[in-house]
Structure formats: C-alpha cells, structure tokens
Amino acid sequence: MSLASLKYVFTIGLLAIIYFIIAYTLKLIYSDVKDGGKERLPDKPLGLEVIKSFREGKLKKGSIVPIYKETTIGRGKDNTVVIDDPFVSTKHARIFLKNNSYYLEDRGSTNGTILNGEQLSGITKLYKEDRIEIGKMIFKIVG
C-alpha cells in the first residue's frame, strides 16, 4: 500500500485516538466530580489497633479504633482518642484522610511521635502494618 492510501489509516487512527482520549477524560472527570461532592468512606478504611496499652482503660490491647475522616490523638478531652499519659501532649497527633489515603501528622507534641521506629517529621502517608508509638502506647494500622 502506498503512503497515499495509508493516509486514510493514519487519519482515522489519529482522530479515533483523540476522541477516545476526550471521552475517557470526560468520564474520569465526571467520576471525579461525583466523588468530590460526597463524603464517602474510602475504599479501604483503616483502623488503629492497640498493640500495647499504657494502662488498662478504655483502650485495651487488641481493641480497634476505626479511623474516619480525621482522628485526633492526645491527652485533651476533645481528641478522638484520649490518652491519659503525662508523656502525651494535649494535642499530640492527627491522622486524616485525604483523597483516599491516610496521613499521620504530629501536632507539635513535646515528646514526638514515632512511626515504624523513626521519629515522625512532617506528614507521612500511612499503610497497613505501620506501627505508631505515642507516649507509651503502641498502635498498629490495620485494614
């Protein structure tokens, strides 16, 4: 086939691909918009499992606290997870959901937060099996 006849193939190809891209993009945007408006639970909701408890109380070893859009941890009573430990600051840490992923943030605590053995600095994404140490409490992220 000469180039002259090939041109029809190329033209159809280019036009088809670009319109497919347009349709695909519109579809992606549409589902993006739909989700953005609602507050929906993430695909894989995570939870905080107590591995080692500071003291027996509400947070027993093995109990699981589900993490919703935002979970705050600290000594203050307005936190989602209250830890009555003098080594835990009033506003110690925060786990929040952002676009289908969970992040851990230290809120300027005195003694810091330890993630997987390392001192947490800034904001880090959380995965299953991650270990968080706040004060004397140890949590694990579960699915």
Place this chain on the structure above:
Amino acid sequence: MGENRKIGLLLLIFLFGAVGFSNLFLLQGNKELTPIIIYGVIVLLMSYSYFIIKRFFVDGDTFIFMIACLLTIIGIIFLYRLDILNLYLHNQDILAKAKVPRVITNYALKQLIFFAVGITAYLIIIIVLRNFENLRKYKYVYLVFTVIFMCISTFFGSEILGAKNWVFILGYSFQPSEFGKIFLVLYLASALDKYKSWKNLIEPAAVVTISLLFMVLQRDLGSALIFFGISVTMLYIATSKFKYVFTCLILFFLGSFASYKIFYHIRKRIMIWKQPWVYASNESYQLVQSLIALGEGGLFGKGLGFGHPEFVPVNASDFIFPTICEDLGMLMGFAILILFFILFYRCMRAALTAKDNFSRLVAVGYSSMIAAQTLVIVGGVTNAIPLTGITLPLISSGGSSLIITYFALGVIQKISEEGKE
C-alpha cells in the same frame, strides 16, 4: 484505582504521539530519525514529570498537565510536518535555481526546547512555591511591571505584520504583551482582592484602560480583546455584581466605536471581516487563504502531509489552526477546541477550591487568559470575529507564549493543590 486510570490516559496520549510521529517519519523523503527522537524526548519528559508530580502530590490533579502536554504534542507534530514541507520546497527551489530559495525551518526542535523549559517552569512552581496567598502583598510591583510590559513595545518595539508588539533583544524576539498578561492578572487579583465598594475599582480600572490604550496604539488588538475578557471575568468573580460587567461592556462598545472612527487600521479590520472575498487580493489575503484551507479540509481532512499549507501565510503560528484543519479536517479542529475547554474547566475548578480570594482570582484570571486567547484566534481565522494577530496557546510555534502558558498552568495547579488542604 483512579491512579491506574490516569496512567491509562498518559498511555493513550503516548499512543497518539506514536501514531502521529510514525506518520511523520513515513512522510519524509529521506527517512530521518528526527521525528522518532523528538517523540522519545517527549515521552521521557512527560513520564519523568508525571512521576515527579505524583511523588510530591500523591493525589495531585494531573489532568491539567496531561491535556496541556497533549495539545503541545499536537503542535509539535504539525510543526514538524511544516518543517518537512519547507525542506522539500527549499530543495525544489534550489533545483529550479531560484534566486531566493525558501528557508528551511526548525519549528519542531525549537518548540521541543521551549516545551522542556515550560515543563521545568511548571514543575518548579508547583514544587517550590509555597503559600501562594502571600504573593498578594506585591500589588504595586505587579502594577509597575504591567505598565512597563505594556508600553515597552510602543517605545522600543518593531512592527511585524502590521502589529507593533515584538521587541528584539540580543537577536531574540519576544512579545512583551505576553508577559504583561501575567502581571496584569497578578495585579488585578491583588487589587480586587480587597474589593468592598466601587471606590476600590477606580485604580484597577485606570490600569486596565491604560493598558488597553497601549495595545490599541500598538495595533495589537487581539491582546487588547483578551485583556478585556480577563479583566471583565475577574471583575465579575470579585464583585458578583452583574451591573459592573454590563457597564464594562457598554464602555467597550463605546470605546470600540470611537476607535473605529479614529483609527484607520481598525476600520480596515472591520472591512476585511465583513467582506473578505472582496479584498482578497490584498488586504484580506491571509484570511481568505485561511478560509480556503478550512474549506479544503472538509470533515476528515486530506491526510497528514497532504494539505497545502504552503499557500497559508504564517502557517506555523497565527494560522496553525487552518493548517491542522486542512490536513486532519474539522473533526480535529473540534477536538482541539473541546480539549481547550476541558483544560479551561479544570483550571476553573482550581478556582472553586481555592482557599483565599487572591488565589481564586489569580486562578480565574489565568484560566480565562487561556480560554479567551483560544476563542479570539480561532474566531479570527474562521472569520467569526475580525482577525487579530495572536497565537493559539500551546499549539502555535512560539517560545514566549509556550513558557508563559505553562507558567500560568503551574500557578493554577499550585492553587488547586493548596486549596485541597
């Protein structure tokens, strides 16, 4: 997950490029590897940038980036197609022993370089820039720069193709009005940010009017129209008062009417717009050739490389749209317009989620800059509105325009990132 889908989009864009560049490869008389190399560079640039964006912003919006790149790729494909043509014509002229053989061009390679620079600027902005809101403090800096860029051309500019909006420095040409637009938006955003009553509008109104005046004096009517569009849009978003928009439109009509009476070159444009076929041999030659190319293309075009852009003047920049339509038809033209609108939509969405007024206004400003420019130039070459000498963003050949556009897109992306927190 959404991630895979977005990678899917990236791959589709690569596929498009593959088909386009292989078509170009086959079109060449001497099978040079250049189109393949260009394609390779583009793939590398895009992949690398994509992953950088993903790394810094896990849930970053990549639509803006990908659509902008797709449009740029369309541009580079056609610019290379023109390079092939110009090389062929040059050789033909040499064979026919013409006194002044037509020049060989390198639109594609130049555009590729500017593409790389643009992407770099884009990435730098979204990674390095923090707290965009802080930039609203520099209102007077923006004002000064706006005015400087607006009037540089009047005093130091050279006239090209009837419009005095190019400045040559050290052998390189750039369009100050392009940079002026960037600063205008920043200025208007910082000025309108504190809007409380119409008294706050006096200063920005004056700045805009002076800028428009300079544009008209330089005969850069296209930029004037775009400035106006951006200003009115930002005004409405800032004040929510339709009456201001209405007033601006009235002033615009009055101003246009007055300029029509005063300036011969405006009367000429209107004359050409109304009756292009009457003046076809002289004044409206460019427009007529553009319309012929559009008509020749029909719905599906004649095939990449089978049109005759040698008959369309300025085919690499202002008239790239009819050049594309002759080869790939109205369907391609429509596709490009749709893509621009999608890009505009995504950019405006950043304005929706912006956390402060200043950012919001900047996002709106830059979004409407891109949309308005597209409407004005496509409207002009199809004779829907009078023709003006501006370029199609991202697609037309031109370094300043490409870099400015990626800069603006970077800022918009940054605003959208910050807005999500």
Place this chain on the structure above:
Amino acid sequence: MDLKKNIKKVLIVYLLLFIALFSYIGYFEVFKAKDAVQSSFNSRLWVKRAEVLRGTIYDRNMSPISISKKINDTKQVREYKGGEYTAQVLGYVDEKYGITELEKKYDNVLSNEQLDVKETITSLVEGKNKKGHNIVTTLDMDLQKKCYDLIGDNKGAAVCINPKTGEVLALVSKPSFDPNSLKEDWASLLKNQDSPLLNRAINGLYPPGSTFKTVTLVSALTNIDGVENQTFKDNGKLKFNEKEWIENYGGAAFGSIKLNKAFYKSSNVVFGGLGLTLKDQLYTTAESLYFNKTITSSDMDIKKSQFPKAKSSEPGNLAQSAIGQGTVLATPMQMAIIASAVANDGVIMQPYLVSKILKSDNSSYENIESKELAQVMTKETAEKVKKYMREVVLYGTGRNANIKGLEICGKTGTADFKKNGVDMPPHSWFIGFAPYNNPDIAVAVIIEEGGRNSEKAFSIASKIIKSYEK
C-alpha cells in the same frame, strides 16, 4: 457559596462562547466551504491543473485550437492557435488573469483524467497517465476566421448557428486580443476604451433597430386577425401629438401598402402603428421570444436582452419599442436565435458550443445532444415570416446584396443610438438564414456605428453565408 455560583456562571458563559464558535465553524463548513474552495484565489486548483496535462479544444473538424504542452512536472504552457479569432468564445486559462469562457465552463473536464467512477477505477488499475479530457466544439474554424476578417476594421459581432440543431458554428467579437500574449498586453487591454476583452456576441447589448420588426411581425400575425389583408396608410409620419412623431428613413412615404411591403421596405410608420395596436401583446410576444429571459446554455453565459413594459398612456414608447428603438436592447445571440426560430418552423434549439467530450487518446467519452429550448411561434407563422424575410432580400432593403443562387432570407436594420446625449452613427444590423428551403445556417451580424448604409452588415452577412454554403 456565592462564589461557587459565580464561577459556575462564568463557566457557562465561556461554554456558550465555545459552542457559538463550534456552530459558526459548522455553518461555514456546510454552507460556505464550497465557495471558498472554488474561489480563484485557491492556488491548490492551479497545482492540480498543473499536474494534469490540460485537454485540447478542437473545432468541429478536429483541427486543434487550444493545446497545452508540459514544460516540466509542475508547469505547462497553453498555445491558443485560434489567437484573436477565438479569444472571446474559447477564453483562456492563466494563473494570474483567471479562467474565462469555455475554458472555465469545461475546466473540470479539461483538467481531470477521472470524471466518473469507471474512469477512477481504470486509473487505479492501469495507472495514471495524467492527461485531461479533450473537447470538440461546434465551431467551424474557417467560418470563424471568415467572419472575423469580414468585420474588418469595424467593431462588432457575428453569430452563426445551425437552426436545426442549435450548434454554434461561429461566434465572433471584435475588437479582440491575443491570449498568447496576455501578460504583455494586459495593461493596455484594460485601458482600451473599446473593451477588447468583452465578448460582444453574447454580452454586448445594442438597440436592435429595424431587425426587431421581425418580432413585431410575429406578434401582429399571431394577434391581429386578417392583418395580412389589411391595407395600411403610410404618409411618412406617425404622429402622437403636436411635438412627437415617427418618420421613415429619408422621409419616405410608402402610401397604401400591405404588411409584406411594409416589412420589406422597413416602414417605421406602419410598424410603429402596429406597436400602438398591439400594446401589451407585443411585450408578451417579445418575452416568449426570450427577451427579458435567460437563454439557457450550458456552454455560455448569455446576457439577458431587454424589452420594456410600456404603458398604453405612452404611445411614443410603444411605437419606438415596436421598431426596436427606445429602451429595447438585444445581444447579437438573441437576434440570431430569433432568426433560427423562423428558419426552424418556430422552434428554438438551445445554442451550444461543445458537441463531444473525448478521452485524452481521442476515443469517445460522451456525445452531447441538441436540445429544444422552446416552440416560440406556430409553424404557419414561421412559414409566413420566412416568406416575408425572403422578400426583403428579393425586393426590399436587402436586394442590393442579394447573391444569386443563395436564397438568403433576412431583415436589415439600422439602429439609432446616442452616446452621452450626442447622436452617433447608427449600428448596422442584419439577421437572416439560408437557404429558403431547409435552412442550415442562421446568422446575426452587427457593425457598431456602421452608419446609415445598412448594407454594411448585410453584405458581410451574405459573404459569410456564401462561404459557408460553398
């Protein structure tokens, strides 16, 4: 939030603008694209025309008149062997000066090697030879030359048609130009006051003068019972009021005469009077003979001749129109087809220039058949008018130019006209056909400002007919 609504409104406004742009482009594509593409500013057509060797235009005897030759792959040169003789009827094709007349009408045929699906398939299979189609015209080159030469130094036109078929045997306009030297002559051609680029035969409008009496005659025979037996009183003047009247040429008065003598003596008094009698009916007859109407032809754009609708309150105008003066204007082609109607039992055949389309190897592609345009008078009327026209040549104003053995029939005419209010020497006209039995050529000749010597046009016409009938 307020702002969200605003942004949405702005989005919608821009969306509407985009949609408006879309619609405009769509509208352009559907309605205006075709005109754009066919504009003479579209150089692509020239590229295409240059690629294919343009076809040859032949006269009816297969002698080539316009031929093209290729210089290289993208350039060709056209030789117009007919030169000044055929410049206006065949036209020329030039990148700078455009495409005209027959070259334009048949541009598609001449510059295309594929005119239909069958030919497209053949060229795909057998490969392209890149040669356009040839066309055979109805023109007789010898006759064409003769007409042109006979007009001599005068300005004017000549049209020769075969009344039975409508074939145009000759179409001449003078002054003319040489299409072979367009570039050199263009500036002076444009400035020339005598309009050498004008095809007078089909685009020149002149007052027909006494030749129009043929139409008046037809109208009288059709509408006035017993007009042939009527005796008219011609005392040299037809008065409308104290100040206005019509005279015969030279002040002649023919006394009491019948219609046929009034015709062959060309009495303005009688025919002016007929105009007053016929009133509207003359207008109807003129229109049925294609005045104010387009003479359709696929090969030529013939200008419309004009006959005014006069009011019965304006007797002067009625009378003037009846003798082909006033505001009556006719092209030579118009008068030629009137003559051919009389010659062909009242039926006008559509005038055409091209009889055959051939392939580049001159094998047959398409034959074009004659077509009837209309029956404009009854056979009986045509017979009568034919007889009257014979008498013009035998006894009347045409007898000095009668050529023995040729049996020419016709009507002479002298048309007065003014230029810028000044009386000019009148045009000299002749329309007619030959031979009386079974006519095979109808002619119309006009010599601009030929003078009162109406023989000028007739003598030329009779020589034309003589050379044809040889």
